[in-house]
Structure formats: C-alpha cells, structure tokens
Amino acid sequence: MTREPEKLEFCGDGRLPSMGIDYWITAKTYNLCFWLSSEKSYLYLPIEPTTIVALYPSGYYEAYSTTCISGIEHYLYKVIGLSEDVSSFHEVALKDPLLNEFVSMYPGWRLRSTSMWWALVTGICQQNASFKQGWSMLHKIVLNYGYRVSIGGEVIPRPPQPREVLEEPSPLLESRVGYRAKTILNVAKYFTSGGSEIDLSSMKPVEVERELRSIKGVGQYTARLAIALSQRRYELPPIDRWLSKIIGFVYGVDEKYSEEYWVEKWGSWSALASIAVTIALDAEPLRKALERIRCGKLTPDPGLKQSPLNMYGFCSVINR
C-alpha cells in the first residue's frame, strides 16, 4: 500500500522540565523502531487532528500537526506522565527483589501512554504470542496500512485509525496477526460506533475493564493493559501466564493467588509494576526470564537486539 505522505506543519517547540525524568528511556521504551532514531523519538499524541512530537533526550521537543491546536504541551504531559508522582512506587520497588535493581538504574523511566485504540491493539497482539511475535505484528500493521506523515524532509509511518481499519481490513489480514484480526476489527467497530460515545476516562477502572471486555476477544489481560497504557491508571494489574509464573517463583506464592499477592504488594501501582517487570527482564520468554531471575540478572541487557528498551532491532528483522 503506497500512499502519499500527509504534510504536517510545524506547531511550535519547547523544553519539558527535568522533574527527574529520563526522557530518552521514557520515549524509546516499547516504541516502534521507525519512531526512533539515534538522537530523537517520535510520539503520536492521542488526539485529533494528527499530531506528532519529536522528543529529544534533553526534553526539547518540536510539535507538528495537520492543524495546529492549542494545548499540545498539555497532551504531551499526559503521554509522558509529567504530573505523575512515582515516589511511592519507587519506595516499594526499592525494597522489592524483582524491581529494585531496575528502578535504581532507571529512576527516570516513566510509562509512555498511547490512545485507547492503539493500547488495545498492542494488547491483542500480545495474546498467546511471544514479545517478538507480538511486536512484529504491530510493526507490520503500521507498515501494511502505509499511512505516513512528512515533517520537514522526513517521512514517518503513522498507525491506522479505527475507521481506516474497518473500511479497509485487507492490510490487517495480511499482517500475520492470525485469529487476532477478528478482535482488532471488533475493537475498530467499537470505536467507530457506540463506543465512541462513552467517556471511558470518567469511569472507574473496574467499570472500564467491564466495558472493554464487552468487546469479543478482549479479556482481562488486554483490558487491564490498555487501561494502564492509555489512562495511566494502575490499580488493576495485567497478569498473564508469564508474570503469574514469575510471581510464583520469586515470592513463593501459589499461582492461584499471584494477582491477590501482587495487588496487596503494589496497590495503586500494580499495573505499572507488571509492565516494569517486563522491561527489567527484557520481555524474554518464560524459560529465559526465570533463568535470569535465578542468576540475579534483573536489569535490561544492552546487548539484546530486540527488547523493550531496544526496539531498533525490529526494523532490521521485519520484511513483509
């Protein structure tokens, strides 16, 4: 699918306050490889019109959009979590055998949030698949749809919107997502019909989870991951087989009670802790992750070609 890139106009620049945030780690973690270069990262803001921010490690940023709107920095604050006080998360993490090394090494890491639509697609691609397979699917979806924007001399892929997927499913079906395609289409339908009327941000997380689970193919894990990734609300942890086994192994609790134990430990930070564990262990498959825990290798391995902190490797692997 070749489409003409949409030209975006420069909407201003600025510099985010330090606040102890490591903008580089924050921007590049779990970010698709074509939104990363060696010197900056691109972040799509979860708003209409299409708006993208080039963020540099220093916190300096430039914003581009089809139509410049006011308050862009406000949305950037939400995406980066600038008003999120993580000190109570760090307090628990520093005493935790799984996360203490990770937060000591990266105290400036924050979750980078996305739109609810894209958060759900992200979760669905993780269902019953390895980290590598799931993130390859996401890359392929973006490339197969072929939507792009141009800013200055650069051309940058952009993810498809729900309406675009619904009106033209074939690029999705060719993205090797298997039976997940149906679920993604269900989500696209949701956001182009009744779901668009519902203000998920005004609902309690348990209600949001129930609402999202009404979409066929979206279960507890996907719903909770999406709530964390798009709303920065962390009280409901996504706990998959991978994390459940890790919790059982590290804390010696029966897997049946892993969620109960996790929520008791992390409280309103439960989902953030779930995600942090995946970064600390480079999202390695279970067997390897357990081996890493046994060896005490609880910080990201810079040598890996594909990991949450090093997504560049996906660009050299994906070929449709």
Add this chain to the structure above:
DNA sequence: TGCCAGGCGGGGT
C-alpha cells in the same frame, strides 16, 4: 517435525 507462547471464549463438569 511438533510443540507451544504475555489470551480468549465456548463448551463441559
């Protein structure tokens, strides 16, 4: 080759 992985829903008990 065959097995199975950051789920899920539908069918059974």
Add this chain to the structure above:
DNA sequence: ACCCCGCATGGC
C-alpha cells in the same frame, strides 16, 4: 466456579 480445548502464526 472451575477445567479444558481449539485457535493462527512463527520460533525453536
């Protein structure tokens, strides 16, 4: 409430 199975695809 559980338990169990099939499901697309790709990696090992």
